[in-house]
Amino acid sequence: MKIHKYKQCDLNVVIDVNSGAIHIVDDIVYDILDFVDDNQVNEEIIIKGLGFKYSKEAINEGIKEIKTLIEEKMLFTDDPYKEMIANDKSKSFIKAMCLNIAHDCNLRCKYCFADEGDYHGTKQLMSFEVGKKAIDFVIKNSGPRKNIEVDLFGGEPLMNFEVVKQIMEYAKEEGKIHNKNIRFTITTNATLLNDENMEYINENMGNVVLSIDGRKSVTDKIRVRRDGSGIHDIILPKIKKMVSMRNEGKQYYVRGTFTRENLDFYEDVMALAEEGFKEISIEPVVLDDDHPLSLRKEDLGVIFEQYDKLTEEMIKREKQGRGFKFYHFNIDLNGGPCVYKRISGCGAGHEYVAVTPEGDIYPCHQFVGKEEFKLGTVFQGEIDKELENQFKNGHIYNKPKCMDCWARFYCSGGCQANNYNFNKDIHIPYEVGCEMMKKRVECAIVLKAKLMEE
Numbered sequence: 001m002k003i004h005k006y007k008q009c010d011l012n013v014v015i016d017v018n019s020g021a022i023h024i025v026d027d028i029v030y031d032i033l034d035f036v037d038d039n040q041v042n043e044e045i046i047i048k049g050l051g052f053k054y055s056k057e058a059i060n061e062g063i064k065e066i067k068t069l070i071e072e073k074m075l076f077t078d079d080p081y082k083e084m085i086a087n088d089k090s091k092s093f094i095k096a097m098c099l100n101i102a103h104d105c106n107l108r109c110k111y112c113f114a115d116e117g118d119y120h121g122t123k124q125l126m127s128f129e130v131g132k133k134a135i136d137f138v139i140k141n142s143g144p145r146k147n148i149e150v151d152l153f154g155g156e157p158l159m160n161f162e163v164v165k166q167i168m169e170y171a172k173e174e175g176k177i178h179n180k181n182i183r184f185t186i187t188t189n190a191t192l193l194n195d196e197n198m199e200y201i202n203e204n205m206g207n208v209v210l211s212i213d214g215r216k217s218v219t220d221k222i223r224v225r226r227d228g229s230g231i232h233d234i235i236l237p238k239i240k241k242m243v244s245m246r247n248e249g250k251q252y253y254v255r256g257t258f259t260r261e262n263l264d265f266y267e268d269v270m271a272l273a274e275e276g277f278k279e280i281s282i283e284p285v286v287l288d289d290d291h292p293l294s295l296r297k298e299d300l301g302v303i304f305e306q307y308d309k310l311t312e313e314m315i316k317r318e319k320q321g322r323g324f325k326f327y328h329f330n331i332d333l334n335g336g337p338c339v340y341k342r343i344s345g346c347g348a349g350h351e352y353v354a355v356t357p358e359g360d361i362y363p364c365h366q367f368v369g370k371e372e373f374k375l376g377t378v379f380q381g382e383i384d385k386e387l388e389n390q391f392k393n394g395h396i397y398n399k400p401k402c403m404d405c406w407a408r409f410y411c412s413g414g415c416q417a418n419n420y421n422f423n424k425d426i427h428i429p430y431e432v433g434c435e436m437m438k439k440r441v442e443c444a445i446v447l448k449a450k451l452m453e454e
Helices: 026-033 043-050 056-071 082-086 129-140 155-178 195-204 217-222 234-245 266-274 299-318 339-344 387-392 416-423 432-453
Strands: 004-008 013-016 022-025 098-102 146-155 180-188 208-209 251-258 279-284 354-355 360-362
Touching: 004 026, 004 082, 004 299, 004 432, 013 026, 013 432, 022 026, 022 432, 026 043, 026 217, 043 056, 082 299, 098 129, 129 146, 129 155, 129 354, 155 180, 155 195, 217 234, 217 251, 234 251, 251 266, 266 279, 266 299, 299 432
Parallel strands: 098 146, 098 354, 146 180, 180 208, 208 251, 251 279
Antiparallel strands: 004 013, 013 022, 354 360
């Protein structure tokens, strides 16, 4: 598939898959493209097929426009990357690491993939010694990369905040010694935020991810304490205070999850926007099909309607000066991600790893506990090269279904963990996730195009 076209918000959008060029076209050009096979433009067939609808002169003008785009290599282009990736023999270097600071949590969220924070294992907190070894490991294996991202994750990492501080101070010193810029992100459920740790987080974290599912009714039903009680009214003021401190360009976003309980998640995005948050993410839950909260194919129609509503509302609010960013609609039409990321995605298993409190290394936090994907330990300081190569080669050109998909350079083959969890093979995409991703890309492009139009 070389082009993809669709209509949304009164726009006719045409995407050239391989070049990434995006065109907003009139009705004539949009319809003519139904008769263009690859880059073969047959005027006689087009006039015969559309002569009842448009004049011959209008059709010829549309054909001329399409031919110009083809000649300028902005439509029906060939894939320029396949040979490049096939011949890539470069060594992988770690650019990001997820530190599972706590395999424990003070909440019992009903959709938690980490099984109440312990990842189907033993509840434990990371020691400073393991954290030091993890920092040593990522510095050693980052090669020439100067910038390194470290995500402080859990469970709930604030349950182990003293060790968080120790690790960060150690990383600062080691970064100076080795000429590395180590940037930290922390993801928290916000229950344990207080004046002291918020001040430290604000001063030292490059990004802060604050978990809340939107409306009070939704959050209190899904994100609960051990006794089943809700937390919305406790965490909302803390999140607001944390966000109010993130001025001068400091990053944050409030992040929620939607499930079958709130397929109307548009309302949750709006609830967060009305609270004044400008960086928002409400992400689809990923659970086994037999879980009562899981998303299924039959839910996609409702989910797509929510994304459409959200797109229209964001356009309206931006015009009114009340705009906000929605994480899944962030897209750069001018440049976008580098070629390698477009093909290989997040880099799990070869550029990105996760470390457990015991010091075990996995391709990412969602693989933790699956022993067949254990890459090594921070004490060994090396990772399984065969397994590393398996992930490095898990790019779109080794995923047959991706090669027939117009969105392959936007999603890069989907989440390897989701692919494995649903299909027992990282090379077979998680279908429901694919459909949602394609819809989000369409909405993101229309959103950007509408705002550029203004």
